[in-house]
Amino acid sequence: xxxxxxxxxxxxxxxxxxxxxxxxxxxxxxxxxxxxxxxxxxxxxxxxxxxxxxxxxxxxxxxxxxxxxxxxxxxxxxxxxxxxxxxxxxxxxxxxxxxxxxxxxxxxxxxxxxxxxxxxxxxxxxxxxxxxxxxxxxxxxxxxxxxxxxxxxxxxxxxxxxxxxxxxxxxxxxxxxxxxxxxxxxxxxxxxxxxxxxxxxxxxxxxxxxxxxxxxxxxxxxxxxxxxxxxxxxxxxxxxxxx
Numbered sequence: 289x290x291x292x293x294x295x296x297x298x299x300x301x302x303x304x305x306x307x308x309x310x311x312x313x314x315x316x317x318x319x320x321x322x323x324x325x326x327x328x329x330x331x332x333x334x335x336x337x338x339x340x341x342x343x344x345x346x347x348x349x350x351x352x353x354x355x356x357x358x359x360x361x362x363x364x365x366x367x368x369x370x371x372x373x374x375x376x377x378x379x380x381x382x383x384x385x386x387x388x389x390x391x392x393x394x395x396x397x398x399x400x401x402x403x404x405x406x407x408x409x410x411x412x413x414x415x416x417x418x419x420x421x422x423x424x425x426x427x428x429x430x431x432x433x434x435x436x437x438x439x440x441x442x443x444x445x446x447x448x449x450x451x452x453x454x455x456x457x458x459x460x461x462x463x464x465x466x467x468x469x470x471x472x473x474x475x476x477x478x479x480x481x482x483x484x485x486x487x488x489x490x491x492x493x494x495x496x497x498x499x500x501x502x503x504x505x506x507x508x509x510x511x512x513x514x515x516x517x518x519x520x521x522x523x524x525x526x527x528x529x530x531x
Contacts, residue, residue: 300345300417304328305335305361306379307353315348318406319413332356336364339371346416347371348409351380351391359394366395375416379404385499392492393458434469436528439508439517441466448507455507460492464500465508468518473530475521501526 302324306312309330316328327344329335332353339347347365351358358378365371378396380387388399397419398412428443435441440449446462448455457465463485468476478494486492501520505512517529 299323299325301343302326302346302348302413302417303335303338303344304348305330305332305353305358306348306350307331308350315409318409319348322410322413324413324417332358332361335361339365339368339374342370344371344374346413347374347376348413349376349378349396351378351382351387359390362391362394362396375419377412377416385493385495386503389458389460389492389496389499393460428463428466431466431470434466436469436472437517439469441469450508457504457507460496461500461504461507464497465504465518468526468528472528475524475527477525480525497526 300323302319304312304315304319304326306315306328307330312328312330316326319326324346327338329338332355335347335349349358349361353361358380362376362378365374365376375397376395377398377400378391379400379402380391381402382388391399397416400409400412428446431443433440433442433444438451440452441447441462442449443462443466446457446459448457448462448465464481467481467485468474478497481497482492482494501518502512505515505518508517509515519527519529521527
């Protein structure tokens with residue numbers, strides 16, 4: 289009689305997407321030695337074809353690929369079926385806060401900057417492989433639309449119109465703008481924003497908030513250098529202009 293391997297002890301399936309052959313092979317050998325079953329490919333096309341065939345427990349994805357970027361692959365995975373909820377660890381040489389936010393907005397779960405140690409890689413992969421992705425309750429699902437001056441925010445559509453012109457926002461940008469705009473005059477410290485908007489998302493830091501604010505001002509302010517809506521309260525944090 290055949291015995292089925294219990295799910296808890298089944299080897300975890302990893303997909304490594306890295307175009308540099310020596311790095312890809314190093315990752316594969318190391319993670320294999322840690323007990324994972326690794327498939328390794330060097331292009332986004334090969335990765336997307338493989339992702340259609342069977343489920344994986346973690347995807348280790350290089351940001352800079354020769355054919356399609358890692359950001360585009362993330363978005364494609366999240367819009368797909370078989371591996372829609374798979375945890376994704378993004379690898380990149382880019383260290384800018386804005387690059388990290390772009391990765392998370394595209395659907396990545398964690399972000400590891402090159403060069404990195406194999407010990408850190410193993411720890412990150414292990415944490416992701418134990419994570420159970422669930423569909424969260426949408427905190428903005430029933431939130432009202434806002435019209436403030438020339439700004440129109442629709443939380444159901446996650447859309448912003450500035451002077452009647454559709455202005456694209458990332459999910460992080462919209463969450464920050466809507467929170468501040470729905471509480472005009474209330475000062476939010478960086479710590480409060482991190483606690484209320486990004487609970488458990490360790491990749492969002494105080495510097496992330498500052499980066500998001502700079503990006504938002506470029507999109508909503510007539511003069512980003514002299515903001516009318518998104519106000520800095522020196523020594524405290526940020527607020528939306530008083531009603």
